[in-house]
Amino acid sequence: MASGHIAEINIRQEGQHVIVEAIGDWVIDAITPIYSEIERVESEYDAGRVVIDLSRLDQIDTTGAFLLGRTVYQCSSPNADWHFRGEHASARRLIGEILERVIDCEPDAPEARYGFVRAFERIGAGLDAFVQETIETFGFFGRTLTTGFSLLLRPHRFRWTPTVYVMEEAGVNALPIVVVLTFFIGAVVAFMGANLLETFGASVFTVELVGIAVLREFGVLITAIMLAGRSDSAFTAAIGSMKMQQEIDAMRVLGLDPYEALVVPRVIACVFMAPLLTFGAMMAGIFGGMMVSWATLDISPGFFITRMHETIDWSHFWVGMSKAPVFGLVIAIIGCKQGMQVGGDVESLGRRVTASVVQSIFMVIVIDAIFAMMYLELDI
Template sequence: MVARTADTLTSPALALREGDGGAVLEASGDWTIETIGAMDRQVRDIAAAYKPSQLQLDVSGLGRVDTSGAYMLGRPLREGDDPVRETVFRGEHPSAARLISEVHARMWHGTPPEPPGWGLKKLLTRLGAGTEHILEEAWDTFGFFGHTLTTLGASLLNPTRLRWTPTVHLMETVGINALPIIAALSFFIGAVVAFMGASLLETFGAAIFTVDLVGISVLREFGVLITAIMLAGRSDSAFTASIGSMKMQQEVDAMRVIGLDPYEVLVVPRVIACVVMAPLLTLAAMLAGLFGGLLVSWVTLDVSPSYFLTRLQNVIDWTHFMVGMSKAPVFGLVIAIIGCRQGMKVGGDVESLGQRTTASVVQAIFMVIVIDALFALMYLEADI
């Protein structure tokens, strides 16, 4: 079979014959993707000069036509979403009229522009759409969470299904590589809390209580919060980007084709890495924050390190440490679930990847703050 080339095609032509109250377009030649480029300007001029109801198309002299040619021939005949009228065609052609109508019927004509202004109706519409989107996101996240827990439980019951090599590698990426930045931030947070506490409490002659302030705030809140926020900004975005890029390149679909469960291969190792490393990072953040408070207390209040540590041990109850550590695995689980879910939702374009990565970080930080508030209310009611 000889392949058809542009040399075997006849150049298209479009003649315009004026009539009573309208015009007839006489198409001739081959209207295919290889030949129609030169006709674009003439077709646009005709579409601008006449209304679709004033035109008819004579297809009796038309040669070969494909969907591209049908799209261009039908451009002057289209009127919004209304189907092309059968009476608009003249002459006989085996496929032109049907192809033009089919192309028009399957076109996406776009959504009509929204009316300008900020009326009450539009405000309520936008508010309702936003609320619906939030509820859908929450529902999908709970569904993803349940699916992940089911897969994780099945893997734990059969440890041979766990992928230890990527899990250990992710532990290094999530935990060890993040340790310097988390420790540095926690150190400065502890130093700032101690400096502000010393400045305020010294006014009342109670500067020594700076040790208590640093101990409670770092052990109970700041250590775990700094860790969770850094995980959300650093690791969560990496999870979404890595899974999303695999989704764009159809690697996730390829996993399903060869019989691999993407949740077991991609999601479970990240969940385990975050849940295991979050408490260890939180412990490092607490130690760094206390060290920052110790240095500031030593410099500004002349509190020796030995006295700082002694008072910290005698005054600060271990429950504050346990409260902070109890939040860490929960934060790690939530952060991993959100990052992996957003990665699985990435579409086929780079814009979708960017939007999902941004949404991943924002949602993770938001949920960390909300869950921390719920923990605070729960421990307050339990008097812990």
């Protein structure tokens, strides 16, 4: 008899039966040499004829039980008593447990990469994912609202320090890049307008073009896109990294609500800082248009400001400012929601950050179009 962590197998025929005799210790450290013999039994003999002899078996673990069970698994009744011979304290029970949990999986059918059916499958899967994402986002928004209302009833629980910190990071620190970008946007609008209107002898209307475009659309839109690309991704990455390191689970264990500590401060910070950033973007865009008008059309800054004051109604300014808090709310909700859905790996974090930025910019464009149609119907 073999001893010491050595596994052996003896295969012989007795009449119509094939005897598979397990010898020694069938444990994970010792069964590698007999793996090929098990495969040979599977391929050469009918499982209905195999009898497992346990009389010379010493130790066995789940790996050894799995290998022995493979010899009779294809039989219609692998746990039948006549499949086993000899006595062992645990082998028969362990093999039975393994056989009950073995699942035969059919090989995956090769997916057609082309064709109408595959195209419609992908479209359907995309629509289903879109619907599920929309439902989850509205659910997250509702949970954030209820948390915010509960904080109104219990203001002592509101976290001022993280809110002010996020205001600085997402608002004040983003002001330079927003101002520079909208300055050049205003300059480009003025330059294109000057070239086009000069052909009609109406270059003075460049003032109205710059003022209305920047105040009504470009100021708030560029601000929202920059918030989505800069701050929204930071929200997702910060909350997602905490989710990966199980810090959010630890907060719940300590009795802290992650929505109170992480989501509400970011939402409030974005809602309040978006109008301030938008105001700065408007001023920078108008200044850029004024500089180009001065350089190309000899429209002095004094005349530019005076004409804006006389011809452009204040409603254009308030239209742009009214969109800012809505954009800030949507951007913060999407960024925090994607952060909360990060899994336990870095790949998941990367996917969620990408989804956060893409969804935020998409929603900003859609909501801006809705605002444009609404104000057009209201004649504002």
